[in-house]
Amino acid sequence: MKLIGLTLASLIIFAVFNALGIRKFGMKTCLSEYGKLWGDAVPIKNMNLWSIVLGISAALLFPPILQATEGNPWQFVGFLAPLYLFLVIFTPDYRESKKSNILHQIGAYTSAVGMLIWMIFIMHMWVPVVALTIGFILIGFAAKNLKESLMYYLELSMFLSVDWVLLAY
DSSP states (O other): OOOHHHHHHHHHHHHHHHHHHHHHHOOOSSTTHHHHHHHHHSEETTEEHHHHHHHHHHHTTHHHHHHHTTTOTTHHHHHHHHHHHHHHHTOTTTTSOHHHHHHHHHHHHHHHHHHHHIIIIISOOOHHHHHHHHHHHHHHHHTTOHHHHHHHHHHHHHHHHHHHHHHHO
């Protein structure tokens, strides 16, 4: 049984929250910039709205990722990639300290590389990655903000590629 509901819930949460962030704060250079902005706009004691929402979105993907790679000896890659994303989620103010910045960068890059390995080499699905990356680059080019927001477009293509792979599985 495919866990389509969890994947769709994650996708909807991620898409709506990003759309709200762009509407409220404008287009930023990367997804992480919204962390501090949401934290300032909606203060929650010892937490951050951005961290909560992205944490829920990422956590919903664990069961579908594990189910999609059930029996595969490389299943741990699919488990670790979103797990490293939690380093990003728990360091929304990554620019305020060197330690947070290091943890944030390690989490972001390890998660991205892990998900690319999972999608391309384990799930054998490179089309979503290539198609969405090209699509978002064209959107950035058309919107005349590609140079400023390239990282954000690459992050969107990565997150949405994972959903596409899981929904196509």
